Ligand SMILES: O=P(O)(O)OP(=O)(O)OP(=O)(O)OC[C@H]1O[C@@H](n2cnc3c(O)ncnc32)[C@H](O)[C@@H]1O
């Protein structure tokens with residue numbers, strides 16, 4: 504959580520502007536770079552620094568985001584921002600949740616992962632809820648071990664078949680509440696105006712940038 508020491512340190516260290524994006528997911532890196540755009544902070548990708556992908560052993564989104572950010576800050580000697588996120592489906596008791604990336608298997612086949620989600624919901628019967636939400640935890644860590652985390656959420660409905668080619672992961676099967684198109688059909692700017700990632704980012708900006 505934010506405190507005076509953290510804010511002071513963040514302002515001192517982020518203003519001049521180099522920040523490692525501790526993610527190996529190109530879709531996320533693209534979205535985080537777009538969100539950072541207005542703040543004059545130069546994003547450096549984990550891939551360009553050859554940072555390893557840590558094992559995600561946490562039992563919460565925040566714990567996983569913190570462990571990814573802390574490892575990247577420690578190895579790079581720079582402030583690092585990590586994202587742990589996922590799709591939580593009501594009819595599946597919150598699955599795939601923390602395991603959203605793992606449901607796509609080693610080949611990262613999200614066509615298959617979306618099918619698994621839909622088949623799971625169908626197996627619950629015709630009255631099963633189609634409600635779902637995305638969660639995003641963002642953790643900002645410094646090389647001295649200080650870390651702050653923020654969480655955002657967006658609620659919506661599953662749609663089938665998947666719709667749209669924009670975004671990544673489960674975007675094509677998720678339609679935010681009060682909208683008529685899926686994240687996969689939405690312009691990136693429209694997604695950034697409302698997404699779980701944007702909501703976590705707003706809090707991060709309010710606390711530290
Ligand atoms: O851990 P890093 O390296 O950041 O990359 P990852 O893809 O493994 O990321 P996670 O461990 O946080 O897994 C979250 C998965 O949830 C999905 N996801 C998260 N945010 C999403 C979004 O905005 N739209 C669609 N799918 C999303 C996406 O498929 C991710 O692979």
Ligand SMILES: [Mg+2]
Pocket residue numbers: 559604
């Ligand atoms: Mg991951």
